[in-house]
Amino acid sequence: MSALLLVSDLTYPARGRRYGDEDAYLASRLRAHFDVALCHPSDAVALMDRFDVVLVRNSGPVLHYPAEYEAFRAHALANGTVVFNPLHGRGDMAGKQYLVDLSAAGYPVIPxxxxxxxxxxxxxxxxxxxxxxxxxxxxxxxxxxxxxxxxxxxxxxxxEVDFEYEVSFYFVDHEFHYALYAPDPGKRWELRAYEPTGDDLAFAERFVRWNTLDHGIQRVDACRTAAGLLLVELEDLNPYLSLDLVDESTRDAFVAAVAASLRDLSGH
Incomplete structure (x- = not known):
């Protein structure tokens, strides 16, 4: 069985989110497919060479440990480490310049x-x-x-944009799995299930296609304005998944898709 290193900060105090609970759950489910170990982002470089694949999950904003993150990226790229998500994403993984570029190119993003x-x-x-x-x-x-x-x-x-609500679309590779929205604009992490329309999915899939990740988890965050949906962020580094808010069958399908993508990416 392949060995997987899950990188997470289980104690990061995320507002409205429980990083530790989500990654403990994900690790428990992935153990059916891999030999799994968890480590803090600051320990990843020292440990990663012992594993077949490194899964970066709820590790907190990398702005809190920029030197360690850059060392992680440099080591992985130099050694050909299999990292999930792969390190060539064009969204938040590369910084937020993409919002400027997409805005200039006429994409439906917040100007x-x-x-x-x-x-x-x-x-x-x-x-x-x-x-x-x-x-x-x-x-x-x-x-x-x-x-x-x-x-x-x-x-x-x-x-400043006047919007009705924020909504997030969750993908594994290029496959849509579920959507959640925050009915109250002032309570970003009080989420409910959202049934996307065909136009909603076309909007989200446009940004997933624009990104260059054949493997990985992506969360497309948008806001609903009078003119339609506008992109807020394309989270392709370590998006929180809110797995505790979806039904069991949705969770099962999501975890199965992640495991299959990890196996395919790592060649095991």
């Missing part, structure tokens, strides 16, 4: 620029949201008017 000089590309609004390009979990988020937008720095600038 985004990264320079004050480009504010004329955004809708004329009273309020803006400014985020660090390396941000996560709302760390460093600033709500301000035009005059308060800082000049320079690695930032994203977006207009």
């Amino acid at each position: 985004t620029v990264d320079r004050v000089e480009d504010l004329d590309r955004l809708p004329d609004v009273d309020g803006y949201v400014v985020k660090p390009k390396a941000g996560a979990d709302s760390v460093g988020l600033l709500r301000t008017d035009r005059a308060g937008i800082p000049a320079g720095g690695e930032i994203l600038i977006q207009p």
